[in-house]
Amino acid sequence: MNIAANNPELRSWVEVKQGSDFPIQNLPFGIFKTNGLTPRVGVRIGDFVLDLKTLFVLGYLENLAFELSDFDSEYLNPMMKKGKKATRDLRNRISKLLNATHDDLKKNEHHVGQVLIHIDQVEMCMPLQIGDYTDFYSSKEHATNVGVMFRDPANALLPNWLWIPVGYHGRSSSIIISGEAIHRPKGQIKPVDNEDPIYAPSRQLDFELEMGFFTFDGKPIGDSISTEEAEEYIFGMCLFNDWSARDIQKWEYVPLGPFLAKNFASSISSWIVTLDALQPFKTETPKQEPEVLEYLKFTGEKSYDIHLEVAIKPDSSAETIVSRSNFKYMYWNMAQQLAHHTVNGCNVRCGDLMGSGTISGPTEDSYGSMLELAWKGTKPLPMNDGSERKFIMDNDIVTIRGFCEKNGVRIGFGEVSTKVLPAKK
Numbered sequence: 001m002n003i004a005a006n007n008p009e010l011r012s013w014v015e016v017k018q019g020s021d022f023p024i025q026n027l028p029f030g031i032f033k034t035n036g037l038t039p040r041v042g043v044r045i046g047d048f049v050l051d052l053k054t055l056f057v058l059g060y061l062e063n064l065a066f067e068l069s070d071f072d073s074e075y076l077n078p079m080m081k082k083g084k085k086a087t088r089d090l091r092n093r094i095s096k097l098l099n100a101t102h103d104d105l106k107k108n109e110h111h112v113g114q115v116l117i118h119i120d121q122v123e124m125c126m127p128l129q130i131g132d133y134t135d136f137y138s139s140k141e142h143a144t145n146v147g148v149m150f151r152d153p154a155n156a157l158l159p160n161w162l163w164i165p166v167g168y169h170g171r172s173s174s175i176i177i178s179g180e181a182i183h184r185p186k187g188q189i190k191p192v193d194n195e196d197p198i199y200a201p202s203r204q205l206d207f208e209l210e211m212g213f214f215t216f217d218g219k220p221i222g223d224s225i226s227t228e229e230a231e232e233y234i235f236g237m238c239l240f241n242d243w244s245a246r247d248i249q250k251w252e253y254v255p256l257g258p259f260l261a262k263n264f265a266s267s268i269s270s271w272i273v274t275l276d277a278l279q280p281f282k283t284e285t286p287k288q289e290p291e292v293l294e295y296l297k298f299t300g301e302k303s304y305d306i307h308l309e310v311a312i313k314p315d316s317s318a319e320t321i322v323s324r325s326n327f328k329y330m331y332w333n334m335a336q337q338l339a340h341h342t343v344n345g346c347n348v349r350c351g352d353l354m355g356s357g358t359i360s361g362p363t364e365d366s367y368g369s370m371l372e373l374a375w376k377g378t379k380p381l382p383m384n385d386g387s388e389r390k391f392i393m394d395n396d397i398v399t400i401r402g403f404c405e406k407n408g409v410r411i412g413f414g415e416v417s418t419k420v421l422p423a424k425k
């Protein structure tokens, strides 16, 4: 499909610096507020945020499917409730308004001053009211690494892994936005030399390099979404750090899976990049062997070439990049994840979040967690300041960044950055 807003030739009359994540071809959605403005829907362009509430009031969003309350909202959900076609038309309209060859908005300087706000004056807010959060486990390299470390190197993948996009239901109440700090979690840990567990702050706090996708309203309960239909039900994607306490996880996860090791926090980036904007960056997924069951088969390119990196910044020194990976390494793609999620009749709702699972690449410097990068603590990672990391220390800031690049167009996600404060007393 040809989406007008994706044309690589487009230029905006709003200044977009070289290398920016947010050219006119991106136009991601988020929720922002300022000292004078209540939370509302915004679209990012360069170093500016376009205020959709005010844009609507000034009459620039007429003849679309939206009303004022869709933009005068502290969450994107009302806007997303209007569905794929409506949000695609909206993005195309915004692209036109910001296009250097159109002056409908540009010529009205007093309007421009009202609707374009510099990013320095803006505070980003949690963009969605997330109903349900599901986390997958879809990187073959990650699942293999974990299997090698904790089970049997000869049979690293469990028998179901190549047949099922394995996942579990997570916790949405503790999903936080980039910039919000977390405290080191406490819980039950069973040290190797102890007979009984202890209660203590986690000593093995880890990040998980993931991406998330947000759904539109799905089908009624009882119905399924096919791989063919799946992308019509996906609004967009964000960067996602699914915090994990490995020592708590190790003791608690049998037989029902992770609980307190995972539900204390998961961080998302502020801007939701639409699946439409990512369309030019589609790429093939890894070959699946054995052949998957009928409902998981798909046609065409279903993954996206998204460069990812993770940095750790100690309290008082510069950051070190500890991993470079790519979303395209995922074995199971989003269409398969959504098809599997709903094949039993489970319904998804507008604003549900699906995590990809840790995205590890094939090489040691492309692993998506400290568990793998430092190989269970046996290979500490050197930091630029001379210190070492086996896991995340107090006051470290962990930042994930991601972007696509092709034909001179760079579509970025910005970052998700989280500081780890010491455990609460």
Ligand code: CA
Residues within 6 Å of the ligand: 135, 136, 208, 210, 242, 355, 357, 358
């Ligand atoms: Ca995870």
